[in-house]
Amino acid sequence: MQRWWRVFYGVIIVGLVGCGAATPTATPVAKSRVQAVLAASNLVVGPNRLPIGLIVDGSPINDPNVQVKLRLYYLDGTDAEKTQVAGEGSADYFGQGLPAGIYVTYPDFKKAGDWGVEVEATLPGKEPTVSTLRLSVLAQDPTPAIGSKAIAVDTPTVKTAPDLSQISSDPNPNPALYQLSIADAITSGKPTAILFGTPGFCKTATCGPSVTVLGNLQKTYGEKMNFIHVEVYKFPFSESVQANPPLLVPAMAEWRLQSEPWLFLLGKDGTIVNKYEGGITTEELGPMIDTILAQGI
Incomplete structure (x- = not known):
């Protein structure tokens, strides 16, 4: 997890693999x-x-x-x-x-x-x-950079794993956030919001609220764009969290992410338009999504 959260909450956080950068x-x-x-x-x-x-x-x-x-x-x-x-x-x-x-x-x-x-x-x-x-x-961004093409990954969906409790640590997973894989969304011709986070094990307490924000945005923008939540840990989650090193889903490695949560906004051609590390809010994301849709990005 990010170094700043250790200071912010005054707790010792057991980081994700590689998070000690x-x-x-x-x-x-x-x-x-x-x-x-x-x-x-x-x-x-x-x-x-x-x-x-x-x-x-x-x-x-x-x-x-x-x-x-x-x-x-x-x-x-x-x-x-x-x-x-x-x-x-x-x-x-x-x-x-x-x-x-x-x-x-x-x-x-x-x-x-x-x-x-x-x-x-x-x-x-x-x-x-x-x-x-x-x-x-x-000098160079270690994570996928703004302006680069999103990395196609076949993340789990309701089609590949009907039991949502096996693809999300959210205690009440929203099915709307698991309809498409990242690979599917990139080629859908629609803008996409992708959130990497672990609601059930997020020691910063920001992943759960961020997934809620993502679900609310999905309700607001409906069919205009895709909204995807990607769980950080492999199932069974508690065992993966306790493993040494923790067992992360392949998408984390493919996207070169060493902390979470991360939110990426993609244009309809799969280009990364903007990205947000840490907790997200509707107040910050809404205007950017409006711009993406208005400009047909």
């Missing part, structure tokens, strides 16, 4: 009553979704009224670059239905290497508090 990392370098934490496991050169969590007095918060501003510095640059603001902006709140709020901005990192992020958080009725993170930005 060293980069990128988020190392707090300044102590404060309000401390920012990075809510992502990898950042790359180019456009990114940068989610930030906030810990206040030792506990994660979920407050839409907190104002968050970010300033970026390129720490591997010249002395001038290290102190010059390379980008700044406000972060949008997305925490509806999640156990903790995330505050998201969308920077475009021009260079690989170490970056500094100055996070200014203003709680209601309080003075602004600044904390600092150090990020490692990778």
Whole structure:
């Protein structure tokens, strides 16, 4: 699981196989009553979704009224670059239905290497508090990149495994999310949303809410696009979770995923249009889906 969740919830998380990747990392370098934490496991050169969590007095918060501003510095640059603001902006709140709020901005990192992020958080009725993170930005994306073709995998469906309890750890699996495999969806001529997550064993407590969001989006958009949930662990799930290393479904390896949950949005030609690591909300995904459908992507 992602390194940030270990800080965020103050628990030791037994990660998925390979999830101990060293980069990128988020190392707090300044102590404060309000401390920012990075809510992502990898950042790359180019456009990114940068989610930030906030810990206040030792506990994660979920407050839409907190104002968050970010300033970026390129720490591997010249002395001038290290102190010059390379980008700044406000972060949008997305925490509806999640156990903790995330505050998201969308920077475009021009260079690989170490970056500094100055996070200014203003709680209601309080003075602004600044904390600092150090990020490692990778030259190449280890996960399927935006703009690349989705990887065709014959994931389980209601046709291949009628007993949904064997293909999803969700205690109440929604049949609508298991009608097509990833391979089928890519060639369907429709946009697709694919969520990799394990509702029954997600130690971050975000997978279950994310699967619920996916089901609600499926009800909203109906026949206009495909919605697929891919379970992370092989059946029987509890045995796979306890195995050393844990036993993951083939799709996790094929998509080179070392953390979860992940949500990928595909255009009708199977190209990855956008992706989201960690908990998702209707408020963040809905506008992007509307754009994809309106533009016929």
